[in-house]
Amino acid sequence: MLIKKYLFLLLFGVALSNPFTAQANFDFNANCFKAYQAVFELRLNTAKQLIAAEKRVHPDNSIVPLLENYVDYFYLITSDNKLEFDRLKDRYDDRLDRIEGDKDKGSPYYLYAQAEINLQWALLHGKYGEYFTSAKAVKRANSMLNSNAKKFPGFHLNMKGIGLINVFLGNMPDGVLKSALATFGISGNTQKGLAILDKLAENLPKSSFEPFYEEVVFYYAFTLTDIVHSPQAYAKTMKFTQRISDSSLLKSYLQSYVCLKNGHNEEAIAILASRPSSDVYADFPYLDYLTGLAKLNKLDLTAATYFNRFLQGYKGTNYIKSANLHLSWISILKGDIGSYMAFAAKVKNNGYAFIEKDRQAIADAAAGVSNTDLLKARLLFDGGYLNRALAVFAGKSAADYSGLKDRTEFYYRLGRIYDGLERDETALNYYQNAINSGKNTKFYFASNAALQMGKIYSRLKDKEKAKTYYAMAINMKDHEFKNSIANEAKQGLKNLSD
Incomplete structure (x- = not known):
């Protein structure tokens, strides 16, 4: 596998010599490639050592600030520490200045490297609520990538950021960040972005850009799962991560996260249990949190061990x-x-x-x-244990639950279970009961029931009813998850008109 990767690197260098003419100041050489690969296996200290060696031997190599930024980006993802974010964010401008000052402005890496650093910090600034700063960085990255794509149409790495920006902006909920981006006249197209990322994931392994495959898959998996909530998220993630080395902790993270979010709970547990573990990998307590979730989803109360381990090790x-x-x-x-x-x-x-x-x-x-029944059903459903979840309600009716919240949740949970079992008519009946019962409450059950009904009717090709229920989900106000539910319903309406 390593020989194959170095062969691709050699081919990559040849490809850049014609037509891109990469110069020594942007030298993605074998040592830089090893550092990049270490980052994407979450061996961040190894990457730092390789980058330090590169700086000693080639102090003018402008790939170095990009690699340094990758290390900080993944360190902040794995540590999830705002104090560290505040400490490290001042490095952002310095790295951009180092690249911008490079005389080799004819390299395809000149704008690309700057765009990547902008995009990584845009995501981090947005994560911590610094929306205007995030919006400015997205604007810069978008402009640089589109300009670079025109100058170097064969430099396919441009499309990774362009695809991600399109998905991100095209599916963004109403709020401060969307308003900030609107002031810069930036918009996106979710389906266009997904198509770009899918094409890259399919084709990079067949090209000289193969070394960048893992990064594309990283972003594609999360857009499918977290941004567009695609029913294809699990299948595509498992397909595209299959060729990534099992020595990659990032692979374990991606696969377990997507399995957990898409009802493949036993697979998530197995992946987390067999993940690579040694001092060479970044400290990643979040994986203990994920293990706790997966264990609890099957009502395995040893989940407490993992939640406690997460809380003890997490900073x-x-x-x-x-x-x-x-x-x-x-x-x-x-x-x-x-x-x-x-x-x-x-x-x-x-x-x-x-x-x-x-x-x-x-x-x-x-x-x-x-209520214990409702809690068990909720957890089992999240784990994909649909028949076990249904058995919790055997012989029960709404009358067995006291209070409007519990009765509404009873209808909602059964709707979700029957929906998962593809028993559409029964699911629709329970969802409608949840709407009737809870439409004037602060809980999310009624609104999300309307969203799920929109999805069912969309799947059944009944556009009018789909529109009705998507609109209902959007129009319900003052409840939990209102922004994310409304945004998903808006995307559903948009998909109906495409």
Whole structure:
């Protein structure tokens, strides 16, 4: 495999000599390639050592600031630490200045490297709520990549960023970041972006750009899963990651995350259990959090071990509230209300609320002790254990649940289960009951039921009913997840008209 990669690198160098004419100042040589590969296996200290060696031997190589930025980018992803983000973000301008000052402005890497650094920091700034700074970086990256694509149409790496920007902007929910981008006149096209990324994932292995394949797959997998919620996310991710080496911790992360998000829970557990583990890899406590989620989805209460390990080893910002919420759920399933109260208090008092998972944890904890049936069904459904989830409600009706919230959730959970089992008519009936019961509540059940009905009718080619329910999901206000549900419904409407 390594010989094959170096062969591709050799071919890559030949390809750049004609027609791109890469000069020594942008020298993606064998040592730089080894550093790049180390980054994408999450061997970040190894990458740092290789980059330091490159700086000593070739101090003017302008690929170095790009590689340094990759290291910081993945360090911030794996550590998820805002204090580290604040410490490192000042390196952004310095790296751009080093590249911009390079005399080799005729290289395809001149604009590409600057665009990549801008795009990476745009994603990081957006993650921490610095929306205007993020928008400016997206604008710069977009302009540079499109200009570079015109100058060097055969330099296919341009399309990675162009595809990502199109998906990201085309599917962006209403909010501060979208407004900031609108001031710069930037828009995107989700389907165009997905088509670009899919084409790259299919074709890079057959080209001289093969060494950059893993990066394309990294971005493509997350756009499919987190941005567009594609039903093809699992199949495409597993297909495209198959050829990546098992020594890559990033591969384990990608596969387990996508499996977990798409109901392939047993596979997620197996991948996480067999992930590469040694001191050469970046510290990545989030993988313990994912293991906890996967274990709890099958009602395996040893999940507590992994949530506690995450909380003990994690120095970051996010998922602290969510981990404590899941520990409170384990207490409910054990019948230990005293422990539940202690963990619910930690949800309120510990951690931050930057991300939706943690904001939802606050809402879930504030709602009080969950009904055990509803909690079990929720977890089993998330794990893809649909028949086990259905069995939880055997012989039960809405009358068995007290309170409007629990009755609405009963209808909603059954709708989701029957939807997953592809029993459309039964699912539609339960979803409609959830809407009727909960449309005036602050909970997300009714709105998401309307969204799921829109998806079913869209699948059944009943455009009018699909439009009706997508519009209903958009028009329900003042409930949990309103932005993400409304945005997904808007994309559903857009897909109907395409």
